[in-house]
Amino acid sequence: xxxxxxxxxxxxxxxxxxxxxxNTLALAASRYYPRRFGVRLAEWRVIDAxxxxxxxxxxxxxxxxxxxxxxxxxxxxxxxxAGYVRRRPDPGHGRRMLLSLTASGERMYCAIAIAARRxxxxxxxxxxxxxxxxxxxxxxxxxTRAAAMLAEKDLGFGRRRQKFRxxxxxxxxxxxxxxxQCIGPExxxxxxxxxxxxxxxxx
Numbered sequence: 001x002x003x004x005x006x007x008x009x010x011x012x013x014x015x016x017x018x019x020x021x022x023n024t025l026a027l028a029a030s031r032y033y034p035r036r037f038g039v040r041l042a043e044w045r046v047i048d049a050x051x052x053x054x055x056x057x058x059x060x061x062x063x064x065x066x067x068x069x070x071x072x073x074x075x076x077x078x079x080x081x082a083g084y085v086r087r088r089p090d091p092g093h094g095r096r097m098l099l100s101l102t103a104s105g106e107r108m109y110c111a112i113a114i115a116a117r118r119x120x121x122x123x124x125x126x127x128x129x130x131x132x133x134x135x136x137x138x139x140x141x142x143x144t145r146a147a148a149m150l151a152e153k154d155l156g157f158g159r160r161r162q163k164f165r166x167x168x169x170x171x172x173x174x175x176x177x178x179x180x181q182c183i184g185p186e187x188x189x190x191x192x193x194x195x196x197x198x199x200x201x202x203x
Contacts, residue, residue, distance in 0.1 A: 014142075025123070029116075037112055039084075044112050046075045047101065050085060051109045055100045057090070084108055 010016040030041045039047070049061045058076055062069045076099060079085040084105035090096040101109060124132050149156025 025119075028119075032115070033112065036115070037108065038082075039108060039112065040075070040078075042071065042075045043079055043084075044116075046072060046079060047084065047105060047109050047112070050099055050101045051106065053099075055098045057096050057098060061099070079105070
């Protein structure tokens with residue numbers, strides 16, 4: 001489907017485009033890792049976190065991955081059963097368990113990391129070197145902004161100032177990103193107020 005043939009509003013949103021890119025890459029990884037290494041994508045993410053953390057809790061992994069603790073817990077149990085992860089009590093916290101990679105887990109990390117870095121370079125090969133640096137910088141800044149918006153009262157959606165009504169576009173080629181156009185405030189008090197404000201301001 002060509003870009004102009006897809007009328008969805010979501011296609012214009014950065015969050016959706018990043019999600020689609022991530023899902024496309026994750027789909028490839030979810031097919032390749034089990035076949036090549038016998039490890040699921042979710043388990044690889046836990047292995048990577050444990051290699052970086054070297055003795056952390058499942059809760060810390062879920063915070064790093066921005067995902068549910070139950071999801072992490074299921075992956076951890078499979079990795080323990082496979083001999084890639086060990087669990088021990090935290091001496092500083094009686095009820096918490098710490099996780100770490102076994103020697104087999106470290107070897108598995110190295111093997112998958114090589115493949116992951118190779119795929120990463122293959123993807124970035126679509127961009128000139130200067131654009132690669134720009135993408136890395138932009139992603140970092142956008143992640144920082146998204147985290148800040150998450151802490152805001154309105155979660156980054158801003159205040160709702162006006163209500164709008166929508167109508168189909170006139171006949172002709174499909175408009176991207178959607179088939180509806182915003183044609184102004186809803187009739188009633190909001191529309192009257194908006195009209196008065198427009199007259200007062202001359203525009």
